Amino acid sequence: MPTDAAATRPSPQDQGVRRFGRVNWLGTATLVEREVRRFMAVWTQTLLAPIVTAGLFLMIFTIAVGERRGEVMGVSFLHFLAPGLLMMTVIQNSFANVSSSISSAKVQGNIVDTLMPPLSAGELLTGYLAGGIARGVIVSVAIALAIFPTIGLGVANPLMALVWVVLGGAFLGALGIMAGIFANKFDQVAAITNFIITPLSFLSGTFYSLDTMPPVLAAISHANPVFYLIDGLRSSVLGVSDSSPWLGFVIVLTATALVCAGAWWMFRTGYRLKP
Template identity: 75%
Template sequence: MPTDAATQQPHRPDPGVRRFGAVNWLGMWTLAEREIKRFLAVWTQTLLAPLVTAALFLLIFTLAVGTRRGDVMGVSFMHFLAPGILMMTVIQNSFANVSSSIVISKVQGNIVDTLMPPLSGGELVVGYLAGGIVRGIVVAAAIMLVMFPFIGLGVQNPLMAFVWVVMGGAFLGALGIVAGVFANKFDQIAAITNFIVVPLSFLSGTFYSLDTLPPAMRFLSHVNPVFYLIDGLRHAVLGVSDSSPWLGFAVVLGSTLAIGALAWWMFRTGYRLKS
């Protein structure tokens, strides 16, 4: 072991100094691994339940409306619904994974175990986002493998579908960080879910095309980033969309970076975390 020249004592590295360059890769990986194992430990709640819910949504809307609705944008109503329901499930689960993890840590008083290690604000954001994104990917894969073959639906562009699922998980995961840091109780995070996340996902073209909306509602849909997530995934799966996928990509990327920057600031300053 190297020694200190003045004292001839073994030189021990400062525990706060990163040992893997400018980024604490080990710390980020450990946080991400913890977040992934957390939802895998209760897979019936975090993975099986969303799959059942998505199947029920598709079944109920198809039986109640599908036979009378006819084709939408040149595809059957059942096929039109499937990508929207998939993305809606992905974003709700990504948000729930991140926000619940932070709120549970705050309520139980062990959030300090996450804040004390030498992790920067950006590294904390990436670690938490990884858990939300992976949960979204696993849920999406389960729906595509189980539900899509059952209704005879394929995916025209699997790579772009994967990109949109990742972007959906990142955007709502970042929003989940902000909500989790802001909320101090479970009823506060439930209110954010019920009054913000659910309306964003339901009023975003999941169950309808924008062509059927009046101008005012159409405008509101175009300022909703979740609309572009659903529309982009629908384009990747079916090849049809209400807007340009490139415009949607730019809107979602900009929104994710903005929310991610807010999440970074919250971790960096300890907002509602250290008091």
């Protein structure tokens, strides 16, 4: 017969509840740490390269356009361009970080190492999103510190700028989760990047104001959530924008919630993750 001590010893399930509550904090933090370590291990590719690319964009546009472009929305073209390039770099890196992590694990057959631990769909979503957001934030801070002082550009509202960067990382990070889960081959991720993510980022007011576009194209751009991300960051950095930053905030927040819900559903059902 079991002793009194054995009878009162908590079960492993009870120990887990007592240790973590309703959230597996340790498991989620471990997943976040793994994702951060993954891109920090190749920092020249994931962090240094985006800074160089953004600097080259600015240099090329300065040489090709220069003073001939004049002012855009009351600021110099170079200053107008910088926040858009920063956000474009953030969203591309956040998407790439998450989509490559999941798709690589699927192709290599080790996605089971992530699915087997006691992590819920919400905890998996949080872990991967945090990794994508972290890469986006680090890249944005590095670009702001390396390039903005060089071109004599300050930040009007640093706190709101950080909010927009986090929103951009979350939105594209969730899209990256969905792309990584959907893709069964690397070229499928590349196709999504080339035909969806790149057009969304380039056709979003990064290089121009919507006032200069035909009405039809301007209306299409207003349906692009990435436009509001770039416009919101531009408002925080320069104090000027094409649309209401608060309207953009609501639209981006709604779009991010919808995409996160889709990514959560994929984890919850095991869509394209479990045989």
